[in-house]
Amino acid sequence: MTETEESGYQLYYWPQIQGRGELVRLALEDAGAPYVDVARMGTDRGGGPEAIRRVLAGELGDGRHLAPPILQAGAVTVSQAACILDFLATRHPLLTDPGDRSRALQLQLTFSDFLGEAHDTHHPIAVSAYYEDQREEAKKRAAGFLADRWPKFLGYFETILRENKASKKEHLVGAGFSYVDLTAFQVLSGLAYAFPNAFNARRKEIPLLIALRDRVASRPRVAAYLGSTRRLPFSEHGIFRHYPELDLGGET
């Protein structure tokens, strides 16, 4: 039995970036679930990006996956971040009250849409091409993102919080904490990293979301994770990239 197989979960995600895998890492950390971040181990221990390629090639046997993050739980493997979170919530009730499963998925998918649009600000033409080769198109896309999409999505989530009397405006889903709150934390942190000018200019529009972000960051297990080397930094290789020319007031 290898080190990987002994653990509760094996997560397969690119070892250098937060990306969509971070939504799963946050949930595993907050749930206190034992897991191995396989690709972050050395290649001599079965890790590295090669581990992901083996899984994409079908090594685990339980159905093929198009892309990481991929979570292995015994004989079951699941991919697609929102699907993994939905799956984890059935095993860790702390991540979502079972009665709120559908509502949590729905809000998570809305965050997924927003994440995809945030990503496309720097890659509007082709994922496979360099940013530098689509920089002019990126400026146009980012301008529309900041002007239209940002207020549309964040305004929506702020309204969800404001109207959620059951949670005293403190949580997005139902009466209590859910993995969607973790995702809100990650998205707000990423936006503040990528678009600091826009974030500061608009922060007054989303007081409840900011308060939620800060509460999530102080949850004991989340705080321990954020202070550890397991938390990778934001960088210009992930979803949220800080290119000053794409931010509000950026050079044109």
Added chain:
Amino acid sequence: MTETEESGYQLYYWPQIQGRGELVRLALEDAGAPYVDVARMGTDRGGGPEAIRRVLAGELGDGRHLAPPILQAGAVTVSQAACILDFLATRHPLLTDPGDRSRALQLQLTFSDFLGEAHDTHHPIAVSAYYEDQREEAKKRAAGFLADRWPKFLGYFETILRENKASKKEHLVGAGFSYVDLTAFQVLSGLAYAFPNAFNARRKEIPLLIALRDRVASRPRVAAYLGSTRRLPFSEHGIFRHYPELDLGGET
């Protein structure tokens, strides 16, 4: 009690296009579930796009939704097409074997990603802007979509079929039919509409997907639906738009 409230489900989606609402319409039709396509009714009967706007403004009361499709089932409302399908599958086992719920969601979300990329071929810069104002960027994005993303996604789903021995290569999820097969039908039909040259050039690469599409089209309730006025035509207002300049061999 209004006409709407008497029915099993009320679907809220733009009345002129297939769009993401079509994934839900196909599932409701195939399940033989009674539903009212509310916005397609006259405004004098509570229909029209105004009905959608009322729901987005929170009229139904069960949590706000950012965008249609929105499905109402009694006191419950659900949005996000994949979430609605997951919800419907819990009530109509024909749409997914309960044991395959997570796998169906995962594949559905992968189709969602592909749908989003198909959409962005004609709107790479801003959803809110006209196609004509982002036509040059659209040509670039469509070229990358056809060269890289199309074979990646369709090759993946073809492999899923080929390796699915439990269904004799006839279904995407588990041993039998699921709503994911309906989505495969819709996506393949849309690609053939939007990119006829590319579709014909690459159809030999996906024999199992083509056979699946044809089998789905001949399911009795699906065939009845496709032959009815309830099925809206593809058009240049939906996800799949036929702009010859974006297709393989299109003018440059």
